[in-house]
Amino acid sequence: MTTPAAVEADLGWALGALMRTYLRTTAGALAEVPGGPRGYQVLTACLHEEPPTQLALARRLGLDRTVMTHLLDELEGAGLVERRPDPADRRARRIIATSAGAALLDELDGRLATVEDTVLTALDPAEREALRVLLSKAAIAGCPSADACTVAREMQDAGQLDGC
Amino acid sequence: MTTPAAVEADLGWALGALMRTYLRTTAGALAEVPGGPRGYQVLTACLHEEPPTQLALARRLGLDRTVMTHLLDELEGAGLVERRPDPADRRARRIIATSAGAALLDELDGRLATVEDTVLTALDPAEREALRVLLSKAAIAGCPSADACTVAREMQDAGQLDGC
DNA sequence: TCCAGATGTTCTGCTACGCAGACTATCTTG
DNA sequence: CAAGATAGTCTGCGTAGCAGAACATCTGGA
Numbered sequence: 001m002t003t004p005a006a007v008e009a010d011l012g013w014a015l016g017a018l019m020r021t022y023l024r025t026t027a028g029a030l031a032e033v034p035g036g037p038r039g040y041q042v043l044t045a046c047l048h049e050e051p052p053t054q055l056a057l058a059r060r061l062g063l064d065r066t067v068m069t070h071l072l073d074e075l076e077g078a079g080l081v082e083r084r085p086d087p088a089d090r091r092a093r094r095i096i097a098t099s100a101g102a103a104l105l106d107e108l109d110g111r112l113a114t115v116e117d118t119v120l121t122a123l124d125p126a127e128r129e130a131l132r133v134l135l136s137k138a139a140i141a142g143c144p145s146a147d148a149c150t151v152a153r154e155m156q157d158a159g160q161l162d163g164c
Numbered sequence: 165m166t167t168p169a170a171v172e173a174d175l176g177w178a179l180g181a182l183m184r185t186y187l188r189t190t191a192g193a194l195a196e197v198p199g200g201p202r203g204y205q206v207l208t209a210c211l212h213e214e215p216p217t218q219l220a221l222a223r224r225l226g227l228d229r230t231v232m233t234h235l236l237d238e239l240e241g242a243g244l245v246e247r248r249p250d251p252a253d254r255r256a257r258r259i260i261a262t263s264a265g266a267a268l269l270d271e272l273d274g275r276l277a278t279v280e281d282t283v284l285t286a287l288d289p290a291e292r293e294a295l296r297v298l299l300s301k302a303a304i305a306g307c308p309s310a311d312a313c314t315v316a317r318e319m320q321d322a323g324q325l326d327g328c
Numbered sequence: 329t330c331c332a333g334a335t336g337t338t339c340t341g342c343t344a345c346g347c348a349g350a351c352t353a354t355c356t357t358g
Numbered sequence: 359c360a361a362g363a364t365a366g367t368c369t370g371c372g373t374a375g376c377a378g379a380a381c382a383t384c385t386g387g388a
Contacts, residue, residue: 007209007224008307011280012186012201014299019179020226021306026176037176045171055365060171062184064346069367091354091365116175122305127298134287134295135178141286142185219336228376233338255336255383 018119025119029111033104034074038063040112042071043097043105046081051094053086080104182283189283193275197268198238202227204276206235207261207269210245215258217250224307244268 007013026037033039041061045052052060058068072095075081080101086092097105120128171177190201197203205225209216216224222232236259239245244265250256261269284292 006212007205008300008304009296010205010208011283011296011299012190013205013225014296014303015179015183015186016201017226017303017307018299019183021303022176022179025306037180041171041174041177044174048170053365061177062181064348065366066348066368067346086365089355089365093366119175119306120302122301123298127301130294131298131302132173132175132178134291134298135175135182136172137286137291138284138295139178139181139185140172142182142189142283217336229337230339230377231375234374250336253336253384257337 022116022119026112026115029108029115033108034078034080035071038071039075039080040105040108042075042095043080043101043108046095046097047102047105051084051096053092053094054083055092057095075101186280186283190276190279193279194272197244197272198242199235202235203239203244204269204272206239206259207244207265207272210259210261211266211269215248215260217256217258218247219256221259226307239265 023037030036030040033043035042038061042057045057045060054068054072055065058065061068063071072081072083076083079098081095081097083093084096086094117128120131123131187201194200194204197207199206202225206221209221209224218232218236219229222229225232227235236245236247240247243262245259245261247257248260250258281292284295287295
Protein backbone atom coordinates (compact mmCIF):
# COMPACT_ATOMS: atom_id res chain seq x y z
CA MET A 1 0.00 0.00 0.00
CA THR A 2 1.90 3.05 -1.19
CA THR A 3 -0.75 5.59 -0.30
CA PRO A 4 -2.65 4.67 2.85
CA ALA A 5 -6.31 4.62 2.06
CA ALA A 6 -8.46 3.65 5.01
CA VAL A 7 -8.82 5.76 8.13
CA GLU A 8 -7.10 2.98 9.99
CA ALA A 9 -3.83 3.90 8.34
CA ASP A 10 -3.99 7.52 9.48
CA LEU A 11 -1.49 8.37 12.18
CA GLY A 12 -3.97 10.56 14.01
CA TRP A 13 -6.61 7.87 14.02
CA ALA A 14 -4.24 5.18 15.24
CA LEU A 15 -2.96 7.38 18.05
CA GLY A 16 -6.46 8.34 19.13
CA ALA A 17 -7.84 4.84 18.91
CA LEU A 18 -4.99 3.29 20.87
CA MET A 19 -5.25 6.06 23.44
CA ARG A 20 -8.94 5.35 23.90
CA THR A 21 -8.25 1.65 24.29
CA TYR A 22 -5.54 2.42 26.82
CA LEU A 23 -7.77 4.68 28.89
CA ARG A 24 -10.68 2.26 28.80
CA THR A 25 -8.56 -0.76 29.67
CA THR A 26 -6.53 0.82 32.45
CA ALA A 27 -9.46 2.62 34.03
CA GLY A 28 -10.09 -0.23 36.42
CA ALA A 29 -6.47 -0.64 37.46
CA LEU A 30 -6.08 3.09 38.07
CA ALA A 31 -9.49 3.68 39.62
CA GLU A 32 -8.20 4.26 43.14
CA VAL A 33 -5.61 6.84 42.12
CA PRO A 34 -6.86 10.41 42.17
CA GLY A 35 -6.58 11.74 38.65
CA GLY A 36 -6.35 8.31 37.07
CA PRO A 37 -3.49 7.95 34.59
CA ARG A 38 -2.27 11.42 35.48
CA GLY A 39 -2.01 10.63 39.12
CA TYR A 40 -0.07 7.53 38.23
CA GLN A 41 2.31 9.52 36.06
CA VAL A 42 2.85 12.06 38.83
CA LEU A 43 3.76 9.29 41.24
CA THR A 44 6.12 7.76 38.71
CA ALA A 45 7.86 11.04 38.06
CA CYS A 46 8.23 11.83 41.76
CA LEU A 47 9.70 8.50 42.71
CA HIS A 48 12.20 7.89 39.99
CA GLU A 49 13.87 11.24 39.73
CA GLU A 50 14.90 14.32 41.59
CA PRO A 51 11.76 15.67 43.25
CA PRO A 52 10.33 17.85 40.51
CA THR A 53 8.66 21.20 40.96
CA GLN A 54 5.01 21.56 40.05
CA LEU A 55 5.81 23.42 36.89
CA ALA A 56 8.33 20.87 35.67
CA LEU A 57 5.77 18.18 36.39
CA ALA A 58 3.05 20.01 34.51
CA ARG A 59 5.23 20.52 31.47
CA ARG A 60 6.32 16.95 31.33
CA LEU A 61 2.79 15.63 31.66
CA GLY A 62 1.41 18.17 29.21
CA LEU A 63 -0.92 19.82 31.69
CA ASP A 64 -1.76 23.38 32.51
CA ARG A 65 -0.27 24.77 35.76
CA THR A 66 -3.74 25.29 37.20
CA VAL A 67 -4.71 21.73 36.47
CA MET A 68 -1.57 20.48 38.18
CA THR A 69 -2.50 22.47 41.27
CA HIS A 70 -5.83 20.69 41.57
CA LEU A 71 -4.33 17.31 40.73
CA LEU A 72 -1.73 17.68 43.48
CA ASP A 73 -4.43 18.83 45.89
CA GLU A 74 -6.13 15.50 45.38
CA LEU A 75 -2.96 13.44 45.61
CA GLU A 76 -1.85 15.28 48.72
CA GLY A 77 -5.32 14.91 50.24
CA ALA A 78 -5.06 11.16 49.66
CA GLY A 79 -1.70 11.12 51.44
CA LEU A 80 0.22 9.94 48.40
CA VAL A 81 2.52 12.94 47.88
CA GLU A 82 3.78 15.92 49.84
CA ARG A 83 4.55 19.47 48.82
CA ARG A 84 7.84 20.55 50.36
CA PRO A 85 9.31 23.99 50.05
CA ASP A 86 12.38 24.04 47.87
CA PRO A 87 15.23 25.08 50.16
CA ALA A 88 16.90 26.89 47.29
CA ASP A 89 13.81 28.68 45.94
CA ARG A 90 11.04 29.59 48.30
CA ARG A 91 8.60 30.12 45.42
CA ALA A 92 8.81 26.52 44.31
CA ARG A 93 7.48 23.32 45.87
CA ARG A 94 9.22 20.02 45.47
CA ILE A 95 6.78 17.14 45.07
CA ILE A 96 7.84 13.97 46.81
CA ALA A 97 5.92 10.74 47.21
CA THR A 98 5.04 9.47 50.67
CA SER A 99 5.64 5.88 51.64
CA ALA A 100 1.98 5.26 50.93
CA GLY A 101 2.48 6.74 47.49
CA ALA A 102 5.49 4.53 46.88
CA ALA A 103 3.58 1.46 47.98
CA LEU A 104 0.65 2.30 45.76
CA LEU A 105 2.91 2.92 42.78
CA ASP A 106 4.55 -0.42 43.32
CA GLU A 107 1.19 -2.11 43.27
CA LEU A 108 0.03 -0.14 40.23
CA ASP A 109 3.17 -0.98 38.27
CA GLY A 110 2.40 -4.63 38.78
CA ARG A 111 -1.15 -4.26 37.60
CA LEU A 112 -0.26 -2.10 34.64
CA ALA A 113 2.32 -4.57 33.40
CA THR A 114 -0.52 -7.01 32.91
CA VAL A 115 -3.15 -4.59 31.72
CA GLU A 116 -0.94 -2.85 29.21
CA ASP A 117 -0.25 -6.17 27.59
CA THR A 118 -3.98 -6.45 27.11
CA VAL A 119 -3.97 -3.13 25.31
CA LEU A 120 -1.31 -4.43 22.93
CA THR A 121 -2.92 -7.82 22.60
CA ALA A 122 -2.53 -7.82 18.81
CA LEU A 123 1.24 -7.59 19.01
CA ASP A 124 3.73 -10.28 19.94
CA PRO A 125 6.28 -9.53 22.69
CA ALA A 126 8.95 -8.31 20.31
CA GLU A 127 6.50 -5.97 18.60
CA ARG A 128 5.27 -4.65 21.92
CA GLU A 129 8.76 -3.76 22.97
CA ALA A 130 9.45 -2.19 19.59
CA LEU A 131 6.30 -0.09 19.80
CA ARG A 132 7.16 1.11 23.30
CA VAL A 133 10.65 2.12 22.27
CA LEU A 134 9.52 3.92 19.12
CA LEU A 135 6.70 5.69 20.94
CA SER A 136 8.99 6.91 23.71
CA LYS A 137 11.62 8.06 21.29
CA ALA A 138 9.14 9.97 19.14
CA ALA A 139 7.28 11.39 22.13
CA ILE A 140 10.35 12.61 23.98
CA ALA A 141 11.55 14.54 20.95
CA GLY A 142 8.27 16.42 20.74
CA CYS A 143 7.89 17.05 24.45
CA PRO A 144 8.24 20.74 25.31
CA SER A 145 9.49 19.89 28.79
CA ALA A 146 12.60 21.82 29.67
CA ASP A 147 14.45 18.85 31.06
CA ALA A 148 13.39 16.38 28.41
CA CYS A 149 16.94 16.15 27.20
CA THR A 150 18.26 15.34 30.66
CA VAL A 151 15.73 12.59 30.98
CA ALA A 152 16.40 11.38 27.48
CA ARG A 153 20.02 10.83 28.35
CA GLU A 154 18.92 8.32 30.96
CA MET A 155 17.11 6.22 28.46
CA GLN A 156 20.17 4.79 26.83
CA ASP A 157 18.55 1.43 26.38
CA ALA A 158 16.10 2.92 23.93
CA GLY A 159 18.83 3.71 21.48
CA GLN A 160 20.52 6.99 20.82
CA LEU A 161 18.40 10.06 20.50
CA ASP A 162 19.28 12.63 17.94
CA GLY A 163 19.59 16.36 18.29
CA CYS A 164 18.44 17.62 21.65
CA MET B 165 15.90 -1.79 31.60
CA THR B 166 13.78 -4.53 33.04
CA THR B 167 11.46 -2.26 34.97
CA PRO B 168 10.78 1.01 33.19
CA ALA B 169 11.56 3.83 35.56
CA ALA B 170 10.99 7.28 34.15
CA VAL B 171 7.60 8.60 33.12
CA GLU B 172 8.91 8.73 29.59
CA ALA B 173 8.84 4.94 29.48
CA ASP B 174 5.16 4.76 30.43
CA LEU B 175 2.90 3.71 27.60
CA GLY B 176 0.19 6.14 28.65
CA TRP B 177 2.59 9.05 28.80
CA ALA B 178 4.14 8.29 25.42
CA LEU B 179 0.73 7.99 23.78
CA GLY B 180 -0.49 11.23 25.31
CA ALA B 181 2.65 13.16 24.56
CA LEU B 182 2.80 12.04 20.95
CA MET B 183 -0.89 12.78 20.56
CA ARG B 184 -0.35 16.33 21.83
CA THR B 185 2.54 16.82 19.44
CA TYR B 186 0.42 15.49 16.60
CA LEU B 187 -2.48 17.81 17.35
CA ARG B 188 -0.25 20.84 17.78
CA THR B 189 1.75 20.17 14.63
CA THR B 190 -1.14 19.34 12.33
CA ALA B 191 -3.38 22.14 13.57
CA GLY B 192 -2.21 24.47 10.83
CA ALA B 193 -2.59 21.97 8.02
CA LEU B 194 -6.09 21.00 9.13
CA ALA B 195 -7.27 24.48 10.10
CA GLU B 196 -9.65 24.92 7.18
CA VAL B 197 -11.51 21.64 7.63
CA PRO B 198 -14.38 21.81 10.12
CA GLY B 199 -13.65 19.63 13.09
CA GLY B 200 -9.92 19.52 12.48
CA PRO B 201 -8.45 16.00 12.57
CA ARG B 202 -11.91 14.54 12.96
CA GLY B 203 -13.22 16.23 9.88
CA TYR B 204 -10.24 14.90 8.00
CA GLN B 205 -10.89 11.40 9.26
CA VAL B 206 -14.54 11.60 8.26
CA LEU B 207 -13.57 12.61 4.75
CA THR B 208 -11.06 9.79 4.56
CA ALA B 209 -13.58 7.22 5.71
CA CYS B 210 -16.25 8.44 3.30
CA LEU B 211 -14.05 8.48 0.25
CA HIS B 212 -12.23 5.20 0.55
CA GLU B 213 -15.01 2.85 1.50
CA GLU B 214 -18.67 2.10 1.15
CA PRO B 215 -20.53 5.21 2.27
CA PRO B 216 -20.83 4.63 6.01
CA THR B 217 -23.79 5.44 8.21
CA GLN B 218 -23.36 8.05 10.92
CA LEU B 219 -23.25 5.44 13.63
CA ALA B 220 -20.60 3.33 11.91
CA LEU B 221 -18.58 6.50 11.41
CA ALA B 222 -18.92 7.49 15.05
CA ARG B 223 -17.83 4.08 16.27
CA ARG B 224 -14.82 3.97 14.03
CA LEU B 225 -13.70 7.45 15.00
CA GLY B 226 -14.40 6.85 18.67
CA LEU B 227 -16.99 9.59 18.97
CA ASP B 228 -20.36 9.83 20.61
CA ARG B 229 -23.32 9.70 18.24
CA THR B 230 -24.40 13.18 19.24
CA VAL B 231 -20.96 14.57 18.53
CA MET B 232 -21.02 13.00 15.10
CA THR B 233 -24.32 14.75 14.39
CA HIS B 234 -22.78 18.17 15.04
CA LEU B 235 -19.56 17.32 13.21
CA LEU B 236 -21.51 16.29 10.11
CA ASP B 237 -23.63 19.43 10.38
CA GLU B 238 -20.45 21.46 10.00
CA LEU B 239 -19.02 19.35 7.20
CA GLU B 240 -22.31 19.41 5.33
CA GLY B 241 -22.61 23.15 5.87
CA ALA B 242 -19.18 23.58 4.33
CA GLY B 243 -20.28 21.57 1.31
CA LEU B 244 -17.80 18.77 1.90
CA VAL B 245 -20.17 15.87 2.52
CA GLU B 246 -23.81 15.00 1.95
CA ARG B 247 -26.30 13.02 4.00
CA ARG B 248 -28.23 10.67 1.75
CA PRO B 249 -31.04 8.45 2.91
CA ASP B 250 -30.12 4.80 2.90
CA PRO B 251 -32.42 3.16 0.34
CA ALA B 252 -32.49 -0.03 2.39
CA ASP B 253 -33.07 1.54 5.82
CA ARG B 254 -34.97 4.77 6.07
CA ARG B 255 -33.66 5.40 9.59
CA ALA B 256 -30.06 5.59 8.45
CA ARG B 257 -28.13 8.20 6.47
CA ARG B 258 -25.26 7.35 4.19
CA ILE B 259 -22.47 9.92 4.33
CA ILE B 260 -20.78 10.60 1.01
CA ALA B 261 -18.16 13.18 0.16
CA THR B 262 -18.89 15.86 -2.44
CA SER B 263 -16.42 16.68 -5.18
CA ALA B 264 -15.30 19.62 -3.07
CA GLY B 265 -14.73 17.23 -0.19
CA ALA B 266 -12.70 14.93 -2.40
CA ALA B 267 -10.60 17.82 -3.66
CA LEU B 268 -9.95 19.08 -0.14
CA LEU B 269 -8.99 15.61 1.07
CA ASP B 270 -6.56 15.28 -1.79
CA GLU B 271 -4.92 18.52 -0.79
CA LEU B 272 -4.88 17.62 2.89
CA ASP B 273 -3.30 14.23 2.23
CA GLY B 274 -0.43 15.99 0.53
CA ARG B 275 0.10 18.39 3.41
CA LEU B 276 -0.20 15.75 6.07
CA ALA B 277 2.42 13.56 4.44
CA THR B 278 4.90 16.35 5.11
CA VAL B 279 3.62 17.47 8.49
CA GLU B 280 3.37 13.99 9.95
CA ASP B 281 7.02 13.46 9.18
CA THR B 282 7.69 16.49 11.35
CA VAL B 283 5.83 14.82 14.19
CA LEU B 284 8.08 11.78 13.88
CA THR B 285 11.20 13.83 13.40
CA ALA B 286 13.19 11.76 15.89
CA LEU B 287 12.73 8.59 13.85
CA ASP B 288 14.40 7.59 10.63
CA PRO B 289 12.21 6.52 7.68
CA ALA B 290 12.32 2.84 8.53
CA GLU B 291 11.37 3.52 12.13
CA ARG B 292 8.52 5.80 11.05
CA GLU B 293 7.05 3.11 8.89
CA ALA B 294 7.49 0.55 11.65
CA LEU B 295 5.73 2.80 14.15
CA ARG B 296 2.83 3.41 11.78
CA VAL B 297 2.37 -0.28 11.13
CA LEU B 298 2.56 -1.24 14.80
CA LEU B 299 0.23 1.56 15.84
CA SER B 300 -2.37 0.62 13.24
CA LYS B 301 -2.17 -3.03 14.10
CA ALA B 302 -2.56 -2.40 17.82
CA ALA B 303 -5.26 0.22 17.38
CA ILE B 304 -7.41 -1.82 15.01
CA ALA B 305 -7.51 -4.74 17.42
CA GLY B 306 -8.84 -2.52 20.18
CA CYS B 307 -11.32 -0.62 18.07
CA PRO B 308 -14.91 -1.43 19.05
CA SER B 309 -16.11 -0.65 15.55
CA ALA B 310 -18.40 -3.36 14.30
CA ASP B 311 -16.72 -3.62 10.92
CA ALA B 312 -13.16 -3.32 12.17
CA CYS B 313 -12.51 -6.87 11.10
CA THR B 314 -13.66 -6.16 7.60
CA VAL B 315 -11.36 -3.21 7.39
CA ALA B 316 -8.53 -5.11 9.00
CA ARG B 317 -8.69 -7.66 6.26
CA GLU B 318 -7.87 -4.97 3.74
CA MET B 319 -4.66 -4.07 5.51
CA GLN B 320 -2.78 -7.14 4.43
CA ASP B 321 0.42 -5.16 4.15
CA ALA B 322 0.54 -4.65 7.89
CA GLY B 323 0.93 -8.34 8.50
CA GLN B 324 -1.66 -10.83 9.65
CA LEU B 325 -3.96 -9.85 12.44
CA ASP B 326 -4.84 -12.35 15.06
CA GLY B 327 -8.22 -13.31 16.42
CA CYS B 328 -10.85 -10.79 15.46
C1' DT C 329 -51.62 -8.47 10.74
C1' DC C 330 -50.08 -6.61 14.91
C1' DC C 331 -47.06 -6.03 18.79
C1' DA C 332 -42.60 -5.72 21.38
C1' DG C 333 -38.06 -4.80 21.30
C1' DA C 334 -33.96 -3.09 18.95
C1' DT C 335 -31.66 0.45 16.13
C1' DG C 336 -30.49 5.22 13.81
C1' DT C 337 -30.72 10.13 14.47
C1' DT C 338 -31.50 14.32 16.83
C1' DC C 339 -32.22 17.39 20.80
C1' DT C 340 -31.73 18.93 25.75
C1' DG C 341 -29.31 19.56 29.95
C1' DC C 342 -25.47 18.60 32.90
C1' DT C 343 -20.80 18.14 34.13
C1' DA C 344 -15.93 18.43 33.61
C1' DC C 345 -12.00 20.28 31.65
C1' DG C 346 -8.57 23.33 29.90
C1' DC C 347 -7.24 28.04 29.20
C1' DA C 348 -6.68 33.07 29.80
C1' DG C 349 -6.03 36.49 33.11
C1' DA C 350 -5.15 38.49 37.53
C1' DC C 351 -2.77 38.26 41.97
C1' DT C 352 0.90 37.24 45.55
C1' DA C 353 5.37 35.87 46.79
C1' DT C 354 9.92 35.28 45.48
C1' DC C 355 14.15 35.24 42.61
C1' DT C 356 17.45 37.60 39.48
C1' DT C 357 19.80 41.25 37.34
C1' DG C 358 21.82 45.66 37.33
C1' DC D 359 17.00 49.16 45.78
C1' DA D 360 14.22 48.87 41.41
C1' DA D 361 12.48 46.25 37.38
C1' DG D 362 11.41 42.24 35.20
C1' DA D 363 10.84 37.25 35.32
C1' DT D 364 9.17 33.03 37.53
C1' DA D 365 6.32 29.63 40.83
C1' DG D 366 2.07 28.83 42.55
C1' DT D 367 -2.91 29.82 43.30
C1' DC D 368 -7.56 31.52 42.33
C1' DT D 369 -11.52 33.15 39.35
C1' DG D 370 -14.34 33.09 35.39
C1' DC D 371 -15.31 31.75 30.62
C1' DG D 372 -16.06 28.87 26.70
C1' DT D 373 -16.08 24.38 24.95
C1' DA D 374 -16.72 19.49 24.63
C1' DG D 375 -18.30 15.17 25.79
C1' DC D 376 -21.93 12.27 27.73
C1' DA D 377 -26.39 10.61 29.73
C1' DG D 378 -31.11 10.59 28.82
C1' DA D 379 -35.26 11.31 26.35
C1' DA D 380 -37.87 11.62 22.04
C1' DC D 381 -39.07 10.16 17.47
C1' DA D 382 -38.91 7.35 13.34
C1' DT D 383 -38.03 3.02 11.53
C1' DC D 384 -36.63 -1.87 11.24
C1' DT D 385 -36.95 -6.82 12.80
C1' DG D 386 -38.81 -10.96 14.70
C1' DG D 387 -42.40 -13.51 16.61
C1' DA D 388 -47.37 -14.46 17.96
